[in-house]
Amino acid sequence: MKILVINAGSSSLKYQLIDMETEGVLLKGLCERITFPGSELTQKTADGRTLNIKQDMKDHTDAINLVLKAMVDEKYGAIKSTKEISAVGHRVLHSGEDFKHSVVVDDEVIRICEKNAELGPLHMPGNIACIKSCREVMPGVPMVLVFDTTFHSTMPPKAYMYGIPYAAYDQYKIRKYGFHGTSHKFVSEETIKLLGRKDAKIIICHLGNGSSISAVKDGKCQDTTMGFTPLEGLVMGTRSGDIDPAAIDFMRKKLNIPADEVVQFLNKKCGMLGVSELSSDMRDLESAIKEGNEKAKLAVDITAYRIKKYIGAFAATLNGVDAIVFTGGIGEHSDYMRELVMSDMEYLGVDFDFEANKGREDGVRFISKPNSKVKVLILPTNEELSIARETKELVL
DSSP: OEEEEEEEOSSOEEEEEEETTTTEEEEEEEEESTTSTTOEEEEEETTSOEEEEEOOOOSHHHHHHHHHHHHTOTTTOSOSOGGGEEEEEEEESOOTTTOSSOEEOOHHHHHHHHHGGGGSTTTHHHHHHHHHHHHHHSTTOOEEEEESSGGGGGOOHHHHOOSSOHHHHHHHOOSOOOOOHHHHHHHHHHHHHHHTOTTOEEEEEEOSSSOEEEEEETTEEEEESOOSSTTSSSOOSSOOOSOOHHHHHHHHHHTTOOGGGHHHHHHHSOHHHHHHTSOSOHHHHHHHHHTTOHHHHHHHHHHHHHHHHHHHHHHHHHTSOSEEEEEHHHHHHOHHHHHHHHTTOGGGTBOBOHHHHOSOOOSOEEOBOTTOSBEEEEOOOOHHHHHHHHHHHHHO
16 A cells, blocks of 8 residues: 655645555655746655656646656656556645544635635645645545644643633634644654553653643643644744733834734744854854854753753643653754753653663664653654554544
8 A cells, every 4th residue: 555645735735655564665755946936856765766846836736747647657666657646645734623633635624724824824725725735636535634834623622722711722723733743643653552552641842943841641631832824832942932912012023024024033033043143053053152152052951941941841831751752853963952952861760871872873762761750752743644544543
């Protein structure tokens, strides 16, 4: 069984073809600048063959057609016919409150997604356009929507409600939703397997340019850091994270930011980039810290402090913790960030192994000492595989 996994944006389309017998990636690719001049497809097979096609794609239908053509290319493809594709799994940003789990696509599902598009105006239109294009180009092939928010749908109201008039929630569904759900789901399931305990209390730190933490008990999310949008919570690469709304209005006036550009400013100009005035890339900041750059150090210190604070808060909500897991680009590869976060955590039952933490090698590894009450580990996420697994489960 081969499943095509698609992650579409407004002008991009990432894809992987996964053989579910082995869970191995047969090929992966990216379409860029869809709807713009200079569109391009880049595809790489598991054995390293690379295909590059520069061809204008006026819409997602053009992109899907080109993807299907590239996958069966005699020299650079991985399958002989698109009939080998058993199903398609789409990553979709927002489920609203309508879906608590992944769903097989039909007209009613698309209608609901269109209704929820206002909850994710930057991503949902591209998601929906791609789903429609796939249904048009691949009639009869079952398609599944895997939402970025549904893993967090198990949060209780006390965790997802804001302190605002209830009518604002009731009428407009203004609440915490959480994101990075496919990653948190994959990592929690793999951690449960490693620990051999389904009832484990797990705190997952997905740290990258966008970052979030989730509190998981019995395999279900109890709380998470991102909120109504991915802007809430941790300090991130370019996102501010938690900030007093009154400070936002004050800053807008002082910096002469137009009212309709404030959210974009908080998403793109803040975070580690804003504090360091240098970069949003952790690698650049670590290099600058070694050279004595104080603003770079402050940016990283603030970020680590916020992560540490949320770990403590989530340990309280879970009434203890069995494992703390690092994933994502920074979580998996920055031993410096992990050391900052995990220092002085003995009170929580962590006996951190600072030597084991060193290095950037890939793969699963424990970075707490064998007798540590709370296990600390690095576990690479695999969102595409998570989507493929859910797709297989629904279409078989």
